[in-house]
Amino acid sequence: MKKIIGLALLLASQLSTAALNDDIHLRGQWTQGGMVLGVAPAGSQVELNGEPIMVSESGNFVVGFGRDEKGPAILHVTHQGESWQQSFPISQRDYKIQDIHGISQKIMKPNPANVQRSKTEAALVYTARQTKREGLDFLLGFKWPAKGPITGVYGSQRIYNDVPGRPHFGLDIAGPVGTPIYAPAAGVVTLTHDDMFYSGGTLIIDHGMGISSTMIHLSKILVKEGQQVKTGDLIAEMGKSGRATGPHLDWRINWFNVRLDPQLVVSE
Numbered sequence: 001m002k003k004i005i006g007l008a009l010l011l012a013s014q015l016s017t018a019a020l021n022d023d024i025h026l027r028g029q030w031t032q033g034g035m036v037l038g039v040a041p042a043g044s045q046v047e048l049n050g051e052p053i054m055v056s057e058s059g060n061f062v063v064g065f066g067r068d069e070k071g072p073a074i075l076h077v078t079h080q081g082e083s084w085q086q087s088f089p090i091s092q093r094d095y096k097i098q099d100i101h102g103i104s105q106k107i108m109k110p111n112p113a114n115v116q117r118s119k120t121e122a123a124l125v126y127t128a129r130q131t132k133r134e135g136l137d138f139l140l141g142f143k144w145p146a147k148g149p150i151t152g153v154y155g156s157q158r159i160y161n162d163v164p165g166r167p168h169f170g171l172d173i174a175g176p177v178g179t180p181i182y183a184p185a186a187g188v189v190t191l192t193h194d195d196m197f198y199s200g201g202t203l204i205i206d207h208g209m210g211i212s213s214t215m216i217h218l219s220k221i222l223v224k225e226g227q228q229v230k231t232g233d234l235i236a237e238m239g240k241s242g243r244a245t246g247p248h249l250d251w252r253i254n255w256f257n258v259r260l261d262p263q264l265v266v267s268e
Protein backbone atom coordinates (compact mmCIF):
# COMPACT_ATOMS: atom_id res chain seq x y z
CA MET A 1 0.00 0.00 0.00
CA LYS A 2 1.20 3.48 -0.79
CA LYS A 3 1.23 5.89 2.10
CA ILE A 4 0.40 9.21 0.57
CA ILE A 5 -1.40 11.61 2.81
CA GLY A 6 -3.90 14.19 1.63
CA LEU A 7 -5.24 15.11 -1.72
CA ALA A 8 -1.95 14.74 -3.52
CA LEU A 9 -2.81 11.26 -4.66
CA LEU A 10 -6.25 12.20 -5.93
CA LEU A 11 -4.88 15.16 -7.84
CA ALA A 12 -1.83 13.41 -9.15
CA SER A 13 -1.85 12.38 -12.75
CA GLN A 14 -0.86 8.80 -13.03
CA LEU A 15 1.16 6.90 -15.50
CA SER A 16 2.32 3.87 -13.68
CA THR A 17 3.02 0.24 -13.98
CA ALA A 18 0.80 -1.54 -11.48
CA ALA A 19 3.51 -3.87 -10.17
CA LEU A 20 5.99 -1.10 -9.45
CA ASN A 21 3.27 1.11 -7.99
CA ASP A 22 2.78 -1.25 -5.04
CA ASP A 23 6.47 -1.11 -4.20
CA ILE A 24 6.86 2.64 -4.05
CA HIS A 25 6.12 4.28 -0.71
CA LEU A 26 6.17 7.99 -0.04
CA ARG A 27 5.65 10.03 3.10
CA GLY A 28 6.12 13.69 3.89
CA GLN A 29 4.79 17.05 2.88
CA TRP A 30 4.40 18.12 -0.74
CA THR A 31 4.65 21.73 0.17
CA GLN A 32 7.09 24.63 -0.05
CA GLY A 33 9.88 23.92 2.48
CA GLY A 34 8.71 20.31 2.79
CA MET A 35 10.59 17.03 2.74
CA VAL A 36 9.31 13.78 1.24
CA LEU A 37 10.85 10.41 2.05
CA GLY A 38 10.57 7.63 -0.47
CA VAL A 39 11.43 4.01 -0.88
CA ALA A 40 11.48 2.07 -4.11
CA PRO A 41 12.77 -1.43 -4.89
CA ALA A 42 16.54 -1.70 -4.44
CA GLY A 43 18.32 -0.87 -7.67
CA SER A 44 15.72 1.67 -8.80
CA GLN A 45 16.65 4.90 -10.49
CA VAL A 46 14.70 7.95 -9.42
CA GLU A 47 14.32 11.31 -11.11
CA LEU A 48 12.74 14.48 -9.82
CA ASN A 49 11.64 16.80 -12.61
CA GLY A 50 13.95 15.01 -15.02
CA GLU A 51 17.04 15.17 -12.79
CA PRO A 52 18.46 11.94 -11.36
CA ILE A 53 18.51 11.92 -7.57
CA MET A 54 20.46 9.90 -5.05
CA VAL A 55 19.03 6.48 -4.13
CA SER A 56 20.52 4.32 -1.39
CA GLU A 57 21.39 0.68 -1.90
CA SER A 58 18.21 -0.16 -0.03
CA GLY A 59 16.12 1.98 -2.41
CA ASN A 60 15.57 4.90 -0.02
CA PHE A 61 15.54 8.43 -1.35
CA VAL A 62 14.54 11.89 -0.22
CA VAL A 63 13.46 15.04 -2.01
CA GLY A 64 12.83 18.55 -0.75
CA PHE A 65 11.14 21.70 -1.96
CA GLY A 66 12.34 25.28 -1.63
CA ARG A 67 10.58 28.36 -0.28
CA ASP A 68 9.33 29.49 -3.68
CA GLU A 69 8.86 26.11 -5.36
CA LYS A 70 5.91 26.32 -7.73
CA GLY A 71 5.55 22.64 -8.53
CA PRO A 72 4.34 20.27 -9.69
CA ALA A 73 6.98 17.77 -8.62
CA ILE A 74 7.24 15.00 -11.15
CA LEU A 75 8.68 11.83 -9.71
CA HIS A 76 9.87 9.14 -12.09
CA VAL A 77 11.08 5.72 -11.00
CA THR A 78 12.53 3.02 -13.21
CA HIS A 79 13.28 -0.48 -12.05
CA GLN A 80 14.20 -3.47 -14.22
CA GLY A 81 12.62 -2.03 -17.33
CA GLU A 82 9.42 -0.92 -15.62
CA SER A 83 8.67 2.70 -15.04
CA TRP A 84 6.37 4.69 -12.80
CA GLN A 85 5.63 8.38 -12.82
CA GLN A 86 3.45 10.73 -10.82
CA SER A 87 2.98 14.45 -10.70
CA PHE A 88 2.41 16.04 -7.30
CA PRO A 89 1.18 19.58 -6.81
CA ILE A 90 3.25 21.56 -4.32
CA SER A 91 1.05 23.48 -1.92
CA GLN A 92 1.87 27.16 -1.79
CA ARG A 93 2.40 28.91 1.54
CA ASP A 94 1.87 32.41 2.84
CA TYR A 95 4.99 33.72 4.52
CA LYS A 96 5.22 36.33 7.20
CA ILE A 97 6.02 39.50 5.27
CA GLN A 98 6.79 42.63 7.22
CA ASP A 99 6.54 45.97 5.45
CA ILE A 100 8.79 48.59 6.94
CA HIS A 101 8.26 52.11 5.63
CA GLY A 102 9.66 55.53 6.34
CA ILE A 103 12.94 54.36 7.71
CA SER A 104 16.19 55.88 6.64
CA GLN A 105 17.66 53.35 4.29
CA LYS A 106 20.86 52.11 5.76
CA ILE A 107 22.52 50.04 3.13
CA MET A 108 25.08 47.89 4.79
CA LYS A 109 28.10 47.89 2.53
CA PRO A 110 30.77 45.66 3.99
CA ASN A 111 34.29 46.62 2.98
CA PRO A 112 35.88 44.70 0.07
CA ALA A 113 37.92 42.48 2.39
CA ASN A 114 34.73 41.35 4.15
CA VAL A 115 32.96 40.81 0.82
CA GLN A 116 35.80 38.53 -0.25
CA ARG A 117 35.77 36.81 3.13
CA SER A 118 32.04 36.13 3.06
CA LYS A 119 32.30 34.74 -0.50
CA THR A 120 35.03 32.31 0.57
CA GLU A 121 32.93 31.27 3.56
CA ALA A 122 29.79 30.83 1.45
CA ALA A 123 31.76 28.49 -0.80
CA LEU A 124 32.78 26.36 2.21
CA VAL A 125 29.13 26.11 3.29
CA TYR A 126 28.02 25.29 -0.27
CA THR A 127 30.61 22.51 -0.53
CA ALA A 128 29.69 21.03 2.87
CA ARG A 129 26.04 20.85 1.78
CA GLN A 130 26.95 19.00 -1.42
CA THR A 131 28.19 15.96 0.51
CA LYS A 132 26.69 12.83 -1.03
CA ARG A 133 26.87 10.42 1.88
CA GLU A 134 24.66 7.38 1.70
CA GLY A 135 23.60 7.55 5.35
CA LEU A 136 19.96 7.34 6.35
CA ASP A 137 20.14 9.19 9.67
CA PHE A 138 17.35 11.57 8.61
CA LEU A 139 14.89 8.66 8.45
CA LEU A 140 14.43 8.63 12.22
CA GLY A 141 13.20 12.22 12.28
CA PHE A 142 14.41 15.37 14.01
CA LYS A 143 14.33 16.54 17.60
CA TRP A 144 14.49 20.14 18.82
CA PRO A 145 18.17 21.14 19.12
CA ALA A 146 17.45 23.68 21.85
CA LYS A 147 14.58 24.94 23.98
CA GLY A 148 13.49 28.56 23.89
CA PRO A 149 11.05 31.00 22.34
CA ILE A 150 10.83 30.96 18.56
CA THR A 151 11.83 34.42 17.35
CA GLY A 152 12.15 33.82 13.62
CA VAL A 153 10.52 31.45 11.16
CA TYR A 154 11.27 29.97 7.74
CA GLY A 155 10.40 32.04 4.73
CA SER A 156 9.73 35.31 6.53
CA GLN A 157 10.87 38.46 4.81
CA ARG A 158 11.16 42.16 5.55
CA ILE A 159 10.48 44.74 2.91
CA TYR A 160 12.33 47.99 3.56
CA ASN A 161 10.81 50.98 1.74
CA ASP A 162 9.43 48.59 -0.92
CA VAL A 163 12.75 46.81 -1.39
CA PRO A 164 12.48 43.13 -0.39
CA GLY A 165 15.25 41.89 1.88
CA ARG A 166 16.65 38.39 1.71
CA PRO A 167 14.14 35.86 3.06
CA HIS A 168 14.94 34.21 6.37
CA PHE A 169 15.50 30.48 5.96
CA GLY A 170 16.23 29.38 9.48
CA LEU A 171 14.23 28.71 12.57
CA ASP A 172 15.38 31.06 15.31
CA ILE A 173 15.32 29.81 18.89
CA ALA A 174 16.30 32.44 21.44
CA GLY A 175 18.16 31.86 24.70
CA PRO A 176 21.10 33.08 26.72
CA VAL A 177 24.65 32.72 25.41
CA GLY A 178 25.86 29.27 26.43
CA THR A 179 22.47 27.51 26.12
CA PRO A 180 23.27 23.90 25.14
CA ILE A 181 22.51 22.79 21.60
CA TYR A 182 21.95 19.12 20.83
CA ALA A 183 22.16 17.20 17.56
CA PRO A 184 18.61 17.13 16.12
CA ALA A 185 19.45 13.88 14.32
CA ALA A 186 22.49 11.64 13.93
CA GLY A 187 25.08 12.34 11.28
CA VAL A 188 28.60 13.37 10.44
CA VAL A 189 30.00 16.85 11.08
CA THR A 190 31.02 18.28 7.71
CA LEU A 191 31.92 21.83 8.70
CA THR A 192 32.93 23.74 11.77
CA HIS A 193 33.98 27.38 11.66
CA ASP A 194 34.51 29.59 14.69
CA ASP A 195 33.64 32.90 13.13
CA MET A 196 32.14 33.43 9.71
CA PHE A 197 31.41 37.01 8.71
CA TYR A 198 27.61 36.69 8.59
CA SER A 199 26.88 33.49 10.48
CA GLY A 200 29.57 33.57 13.18
CA GLY A 201 30.22 30.19 14.79
CA THR A 202 28.90 27.78 12.16
CA LEU A 203 28.34 24.03 12.30
CA ILE A 204 27.00 21.70 9.61
CA ILE A 205 25.90 18.11 10.22
CA ASP A 206 25.27 15.80 7.30
CA HIS A 207 22.29 13.52 8.04
CA GLY A 208 22.73 11.55 4.80
CA MET A 209 21.48 11.75 1.20
CA GLY A 210 21.99 15.51 1.03
CA ILE A 211 19.97 16.33 4.15
CA SER A 212 21.95 18.61 6.47
CA SER A 213 21.49 20.80 9.51
CA THR A 214 23.26 24.14 9.75
CA MET A 215 23.56 25.84 13.14
CA ILE A 216 24.76 29.44 13.22
CA HIS A 217 25.66 32.33 15.57
CA LEU A 218 27.20 29.77 17.96
CA SER A 219 29.42 30.85 20.84
CA LYS A 220 31.13 27.47 21.13
CA ILE A 221 31.42 24.37 18.96
CA LEU A 222 32.02 21.13 20.83
CA VAL A 223 32.52 18.72 17.91
CA LYS A 224 35.09 18.34 15.13
CA GLU A 225 34.82 17.93 11.38
CA GLY A 226 34.51 14.25 10.49
CA GLN A 227 33.05 13.36 13.89
CA GLN A 228 29.96 11.17 14.05
CA VAL A 229 27.19 12.40 16.29
CA LYS A 230 24.09 10.73 17.66
CA THR A 231 20.68 12.31 18.15
CA GLY A 232 20.74 14.34 21.34
CA ASP A 233 24.54 14.68 21.60
CA LEU A 234 25.70 18.02 22.98
CA ILE A 235 27.30 19.71 19.97
CA ALA A 236 27.49 23.46 20.61
CA GLU A 237 26.43 26.44 22.69
CA MET A 238 24.14 29.26 21.69
CA GLY A 239 25.67 32.66 20.94
CA LYS A 240 25.32 35.88 19.03
CA SER A 241 28.42 35.65 16.85
CA GLY A 242 28.45 37.00 13.29
CA ARG A 243 25.71 39.41 12.27
CA ALA A 244 23.19 38.54 14.96
CA THR A 245 21.07 41.08 16.82
CA GLY A 246 20.92 39.00 20.00
CA PRO A 247 21.75 35.52 21.26
CA HIS A 248 19.83 32.80 19.43
CA LEU A 249 20.27 29.59 17.51
CA ASP A 250 19.44 29.86 13.81
CA TRP A 251 18.82 26.28 12.65
CA ARG A 252 18.53 25.49 8.97
CA ILE A 253 17.78 22.27 7.16
CA ASN A 254 18.85 21.68 3.59
CA TRP A 255 18.39 19.08 0.91
CA PHE A 256 21.68 19.81 -0.86
CA ASN A 257 21.23 23.52 -1.55
CA VAL A 258 17.44 23.50 -1.36
CA ARG A 259 16.33 25.14 1.87
CA LEU A 260 13.70 23.27 3.87
CA ASP A 261 11.59 24.35 6.83
CA PRO A 262 12.87 22.85 10.11
CA GLN A 263 9.41 23.25 11.65
CA LEU A 264 7.97 20.87 9.04
CA VAL A 265 10.38 18.10 9.93
CA VAL A 266 10.96 18.47 13.67
CA SER A 267 8.78 16.14 15.69
CA GLU A 268 9.69 16.08 19.35
Ligand SMILES: [Zn+2]
Nearest residue numbers: 152170172250
Ligand atom coordinates in the same frame (compact mmCIF):
# COMPACT_ATOMS: atom_id res chain seq x y z
ZN1 LIG B 1 17.84 33.68 12.04
